[in-house]
Amino acid sequence: MYSEVVMDHFKNPRNVGEMKDADGVGEVGNPVCGDMMNIYIKVKDDRIEDIKFLTFGCGAAIAVSSMLTEMAKGKTIEDARKITNKSVAEALEGLPKNKLHCSNLGADALQLAIKDYEDKKAGKVKAPPKVEDKHEHTKGDACRCPYCDTDLGEAMEFCSNCGKDLGKEIFK
Amino acid sequence: MNTINLDYISANPLLPEVQDAMIEAIKKNHGNPSSPHQLGEQATEVLEQAREKAARLINCASPQELVFTSSGTESINHAIKGIALAKAGKGKHIITSNIEHNAVLKSLRRLMKMDYRVTSVSVNEYGLVNPDDIAKAVTDETILVTIMHGNNEIGTIQPIKEIARITRKKDILFHSDAVASVGVMPVDVQDLGVDLLSLSSNQFNGPSGVGGLYIRRGVSPLPLIDGGAQEDGRRAGTENLIGIIGMGVAADIAFRERESRVEHARKLKERLIRGLKESIEDIIINGHPEFSLPNLVSVSIRYIEGESIVLMLDEKNIAVSTRSACASGALRASHVLLSIGREYADAQGTLVISFGRDTKESEIDRFLEVLREAVEFLRNMSPLYKKAKVI
Numbered sequence: 405m406y407s408e409v410v411m412d413h414f415k416n417p418r419n420v421g422e423m424k425d426a427d428g429v430g431e432v433g434n435p436v437c438g439d440m441m442n443i444y445i446k447v448k449d450d451r452i453e454d455i456k457f458l459t460f461g462c463g464a465a466i467a468v469s470s471m472l473t474e475m476a477k478g479k480t481i482e483d484a485r486k487i488t489n490k491s492v493a494e495a496l497e498g499l500p501k502n503k504l505h506c507s508n509l510g511a512d513a514l515q516l517a518i519k520d521y522e523d524k525k526a527g528k529v530k531a532p533p534k535v536e537d538k539h540e541h542t543k544g545d546a547c548r549c550p551y552c553d554t555d556l557g558e559a560m561e562f563c564s565n566c567g568k569d570l571g572k573e574i575f576k
Numbered sequence: 577m578n579t580i581n582l583d584y585i586s587a588n589p590l591l592p593e594v595q596d597a598m599i600e601a602i603k604k605n606h607g608n609p610s611s612p613h614q615l616g617e618q619a620t621e622v623l624e625q626a627r628e629k630a631a632r633l634i635n636c637a638s639p640q641e642l643v644f645t646s647s648g649t650e651s652i653n654h655a656i657k658g659i660a661l662a663k664a665g666k667g668k669h670i671i672t673s674n675i676e677h678n679a680v681l682k683s684l685r686r687l688m689k690m691d692y693r694v695t696s697v698s699v700n701e702y703g704l705v706n707p708d709d710i711a712k713a714v715t716d717e718t719i720l721v722t723i724m725h726g727n728n729e730i731g732t733i734q735p736i737k738e739i740a741r742i743t744r745k746k747d748i749l750f751h752s753d754a755v756a757s758v759g760v761m762p763v764d765v766q767d768l769g770v771d772l773l774s775l776s777s778n779q780f781n782g783p784s785g786v787g788g789l790y791i792r793r794g795v796s797p798l799p800l801i802d803g804g805a806q807e808d809g810r811r812a813g814t815e816n817l818i819g820i821i822g823m824g825v826a827a828d829i830a831f832r833e834r835e836s837r838v839e840h841a842r843k844l845k846e847r848l849i850r851g852l853k854e855s856i857e858d859i860i861i862n863g864h865p866e867f868s869l870p871n872l873v874s875v876s877i878r879y880i881e882g883e884s885i886v887l888m889l890d891e892k893n894i895a896v897s898t899r900s901a902c903a904s905g906a907l908r909a910s911h912v913l914l915s916i917g918r919e920y921a922d923a924q925g926t927l928v929i930s931f932g933r934d935t936k937e938s939e940i941d942r943f944l945e946v947l948r949e950a951v952e953f954l955r956n957m958s959p960l961y962k963k964a965k966v967i
Contacts, residue, residue, distance in 0.1 A: 411887075414884070414887060415891065417957060420956065420957045421957075422962055431959075435919075435920050435921035435924055435960070436920045438881065438900070438924060439881070440959055440960065441959075442959045457957070458957055458958060458959040458962060459957055459958070459959070460879065460880065460881055460921070460924075460958045460959055460960050460961075461881050461884065462881055462883035462884050462900070463883055463884050463887045465881075465884075466884060466957065
């Protein structure tokens with residue numbers, strides 16, 4: 405199913421871990437659709453001096469995170485901006501088609517980490533962490549691909565915000 | 577190194593006796609049971625011998641109550657759509673539960689597009705249907721109740737006898753999908769009181785590509801496949817004789833071993849659950865603690881995702897199944913796990929460990945050892961785990 409490069413990065417993931425004193429943090433994904441990625445960067449002289457990741461997800465998601473950190477490490481911010489989800493997938497010698505949807509979010513997380521770093525540098529106050537607010541549970545579609553807007557299957561009876569099951573009697 | 581197969585629910589290995597019988601059958605070049613000449617008559621004899629064995633496994637009143645099909649899925653489709661079409665004059669309402677197999681769910685969804693109405697009753701946290709809910713859902717239009725016997729994802733066994741009492745009293749037909757339980761534990765159609773019951777050969781170490789549908793005498797679902805007069809006109813198409821022969825041998829052995837298999841599986845299950853609880857924290861054992869398939873354990877391992885666990889185990893030559901959305905073609909978490917109240921993230925980290933008559937205790941122990949390492953490795957990189965463990 406996976407290429408040898410993917411399996412190598414899955415089995416021997418590079419740059420795993422949390423960074424307490426990160427200059428920028430990027431978080432993407434949610435467990436409803438399957439994957440979550442956190443990217444932490446340390447920047448010195450406009451260069452990504454160190455990078456770490458934490459990922460909840462399938463083999464592809466872990467390999468994507470690992471590959472992304474290798475690609476970004478040592479790059480200038482300007483060059484790191486050019487890393488895309490597509491280029492990460494290419495460096496992994498391809499991902500199975502269905503994994504291109506949910507798991508290939510690494511570059512998005514990196515771009516958010518860079519933005520977080522720049523916001524901090526510009527003196528912008530980071531928005532407080534999202535509070536688990538009481539929201540209306542609304543029935544949503546199953547996961548939609550963020551890139552090609554493909555609907556990944558029939559609508560499910562769960563809340564599109566938090567994943568809570570609403571389908572007590574699914575046929576009614 | 578041999579692979580440790582703890583994914584029997586996906587594929588049972590064929591017993592050597594089954595392999596031998598099928599190879600012999602291939603070499604023999606059986607005729608067509610429908611032919612009137614000697615070759616045909618010999619084939620009919622072999623076919624009916626297999627039917628007797630398969631029928632005895634579920635205690636049919638007569639072997640003719642068992643129809644051979646191509647799979648458990650076909651049996652389920654035949655039972656549900658066949659009864660729906662045959663009884664449409666009486667009504668178009670069917671009752672089911674929220675944790676049925678896709679073969680049931682999708683058959684019903686298809687019927688809904690043809691103006692049938694379906695009520696699906698919910699289950700409790702153990703995945704149990706409450707028979708009272710079925711009784712309450714019955715209307716004058718109700719023609720069929722379909723509730724599975726053993727659940728293939730969490731193992732829970734439904735109170736089929738109690739439900740059958742209700743359907744009999746109200747003169748409604750009752751089908752049970754027993755694909756995951758027949759051959760794993762004793763299943764007696766007369767004792768259960770069902771009108772139709774689906775089974776699959778591979779779940780008791782027979783070949784895949786063969787299944788059976790029990791149709792109680794006097795019950796007449798409309799055939800799904802029209803053509804010749806095979807299977808007493810209930811399922812056309814020249815019989816898959818080689819597969820059916822294999823199923824017959826497998827059924828015969830399953831019948832003889834019906835008690836020892838349960839005992840063996842129960843011991844392994846206890847060992848496995850105890851081992852899981854002792855070696856890994858933050859896990860949830862899914863399904864009913866008592867009313868459950870003896871050969872299957874469903875465990876949600878919090879903070880990590882199932883496909884990555886399966887890949888880690890596969891590296892060490894251990895095969896298990898996951899109910900993670902990421903590993904399914906549908907890319908969504910299991911409706912069964914959501915129905916019993918599992919959170920999305922926990923459903924993602926759910927493994928189904930299933931075993932059989934030849935599974936050894938040492939294989940369970942090895943699995944536990946490797947799983948523990950895999951869980952530690954994956955939790956170390958999980959943002960959910962780090963978040964949960966920060967005080």
